[in-house]
Amino acid sequence: xxxxxxxxxxxxxxxxxxxxxxxxxxxxxxxxxxxxxxxxxxxxxxxxxxxxxxxxxxxxxxxxxxxxxxxxxxxxxxxxxxxxxxxxxxxxxxxxxxxxxxxxxxxxxxx
Amino acid sequence: xxxxxxxxxxxxxxxxxxxxxxxxxxxxxxxxxxxxxxxxxxxxxxxxxxxxxxxxxxxxxxxxxxxxxxxxxxxxxxxxxxxxxxxxxxxxxxxxxxxxxxxxxxxxxxxxx
Numbered sequence: 096x097x098x099x100x101x102x103x104x105x106x107x108x109x110x111x112x113x114x115x116x117x118x119x120x121x122x123x124x125x126x127x128x129x130x131x132x133x134x135x136x137x138x139x140x141x142x143x144x145x146x147x148x149x150x151x152x153x154x155x156x157x158x159x160x161x162x163x164x165x166x167x168x169x170x171x172x173x174x175x176x177x178x179x180x181x182x183x184x185x186x187x188x189x190x191x192x193x194x195x196x197x198x199x200x201x202x203x204x205x206x
Numbered sequence: 207x208x209x210x211x212x213x214x215x216x217x218x219x220x221x222x223x224x225x226x227x228x229x230x231x232x233x234x235x236x237x238x239x240x241x242x243x244x245x246x247x248x249x250x251x252x253x254x255x256x257x258x259x260x261x262x263x264x265x266x267x268x269x270x271x272x273x274x275x276x277x278x279x280x281x282x283x284x285x286x287x288x289x290x291x292x293x294x295x296x297x298x299x300x301x302x303x304x305x306x307x308x309x310x311x312x313x314x315x316x317x318x319x
Contacts, residue, residue: 099248127305138210138296138310139249146305182248192237192256192304193264196248 097122097187101197108204111172116181116200119165124188128166130159131182133199139182142168173204208233210311212297217316219284219291227282227314229297238280239298239308242266249296255280284316292318 098121108114120128127146131139143152145161152159156177158169168181180201184194210231219225231238237256241249251264255274269288274280280299284291294315298308 104246129307131310136313136315138212138298138312141307141309144305144307184249186304193251193254194239194249194308196250198246198248 097185097190097195099183099185099195099197101181101183101200103200104198105201106203108170108173108202110174110204110206113169113171113173115170116168116202117165118168118183118197120185122185122187122195126186126188128161129184129186129194130166130168131184133180133182142181170202173202175204175206178202178204210297210299210309212295212311212314214314215312217314218319219316220319222286224283224285225316227284227295227297227316229280229282229311230278231280231297231299231311232278233299233301233309234277235299235301235309236277237300237302237308238274239300240264240270240272240280240282241296241298243294243296243313252282252295291316 100119102117130142133139143159148163150161156171160167180199182199184196213228239254240252243249250266253272255261271283296313297311300308
């Protein structure tokens with residue numbers, strides 16, 4: 096069974112304090128790993144897709160990386176507006192049409 | 207602007223009642239999905255549809271039903287058989303290529319009266 100585990104469950108940072116969120120996966124045949132941002136009471140907003148180990152994507156203060164076992168979402172010099180829940184999800188060879196989600200990391204950035 | 211519209215934003219269900227959640231998209235996407243999100247948990251797949259007039263059960267389909275009569279619309283009915291329906295329901299759509307990301311609406315929060 097495909098499994099996606101995110102850690103930590105919650106993270107509090109001071110503004111400007113860089114850190115990383117982890118998404119580890121146990122799947123057979125990774126096709127793609129997706130990062131989303133979700134604000135309270137809203138639907139997830141797409142951030143990045145990663146397809147192969149060694150791949151990196153960047154957007155403003157966010158950088159996503161991928162290895163054969165896990166993905167990291169690095170947040171550099173975060174601001175309070177980066178506060179949200181960050182979700183990761185995977186598609187696999189066995190279920191290319193479906194996303195399997197982790198339970199998310201709730202990030203709070205304090206001013 | 208292209209996007210996914212879910213309605214209503216809040217919905218209340220009485221015991222024994224069926225309720226229907228609406229999902230409409232104008233992205234011209236073939237695939238559409240329904241997820242359930244409970245506090246502190248990830249999204250769980252209820253039903254999905256790859257094409258009009260066809261749909262498949264996801265991991266937690268019991269107590270739910272769907273239809274796909276039009277490409278733009280994928281309504282979800284929460285039946286009285288669903289004993290714990292209180293949750294945040296999210297609809298998503300995706301283009302033809304399975305490597306494309308799914309895009310989400312802003313959800314419907316369903317509560318029991």
